[in-house]
Amino acid sequence: MTPADPDHAIRVRHVRKVFGAQTVLDDINLDVKRGETMVIMGGSGSGKSTLLRCVIGSHAINAGSIELLGKTITGMREEQLNEVRKRFGILFQSGALFNSMTIAQNVALPLREHTDLDPEIIDIQVKIKLELVGLREHADKFPAQISGGMKKRAGLARALALDPQILFYDEPSAGLDPVTSAQIDQLIVALSRQLGVTSVVVTHEMDSAFTIADRMAMLDKGRILAVESREWFESLRDLDDEAAASRSESERLIRQFLRGDADGPLTDRRSADGYEIDLFGPKTVGVTTTPSVESTRG
Template identity: 50%
Template structure:
């Protein structure tokens, strides 16, 4: 299937070609990406986030298709993590709406809202594991809270989830006894505890060495391929974006909104937006303002 054409949110004048040699192409994701006809499981419309009267971004609209790895990218301070938090209802947006699996995230029906949130998994940047609990006990937490499974069954599910992320032999270890990459994997296992169809990952590769980061990328691609899980991944790690992303949006701090949307490899190779080009080609830019 040919890659979907990338979309820029505002036209920009063409930029003179760089004299630097072209960057080598990154390998394509080793799976068939969902096509344009795939069902949209997340719909974001005209979303705006503001703090203390200061607008972080506004007018953000996009869909996330079932089974794809969708990446939210951009430079520091552009609002990537704020967008993720608004999408899962951690705070109300200044404007706009978010629907996931056909339901509004900020529903006035509290039971419906809680039921929807149980169908979403979230992994925060640090893994957010409880240090006094083993990895298995950390994964069991949402199972204990949201199901009536007996302790033995909860433990079996937790060990199975840890096995999915390659930590089957580490179930009895404490977070202080494992590496940063293992903590990220354990965080993903806990996010998967209730078999959610949608997983949100906040900066999964942050602080990891290239080899560990590549292994985490392989894990994300494998889960999407084998389980059909939809991922929304917040990151600014270029190699991970190109390795895992089926589609992406790019936020920009100066524009206070989206400046591009599409296949990240297409954006890298064809975008004429100066900020998009600089990001994907790792080129310095003059200060704006």
């Protein structure tokens, strides 16, 4: 076992995750330093959300190990895991608020469940968190009475309730207008700068990714293609076609993803392997003439 490492908030080692016959994560290695913002990118179905769920301990993994804040959570019992869970917050795609509770009650919930604080202190804590995300005036509204962007911010206030050291975000700006989505980005950056929170953000919104990331990881079909600095990804994105042509297949694939180009290795691959497998299934592809047919015909 690797010793606890004070420089890293998260260490993911050789993680494999299988659903039925499908290997969704294959030998994933990823370190996130304390205080940094790591953006995880990748196409739909590449395994981003699954990776997040494995890292927070809500999916068991089939191989490898995961360490959060110096503790190996792999194989931990539920009650130990719950102790670790108090030290990180999660912002789900939908905000995941309870509709029967006001915004303030939603934010207060983790404090009521996980602390012995007096109600007056909880009230103050809730106001501070709502102020942080710009929702103090909306504290007494119900989720149905606020917009999608406000729900996201309310979800963030709730994720912040216990002053987490790590925040996980799954598609924080999905479905938001560009201005609201830029506001969420600013919040993520502010939380990291002002509170020193370590952030892991899954997104495929490239503007957002380049605004918030210190480092970025690119997932493709359950494998990590690259974990590099934002600057590295920026310079790959900005290469002209001629310079890009001499790069490796995976770098060209990442470049296409970053630029959102319609043509490139990503789409060539899709059209090459998709249709035949769809028609005949993965096992028969490539076996176009069977030896028995050949031999009987001479």
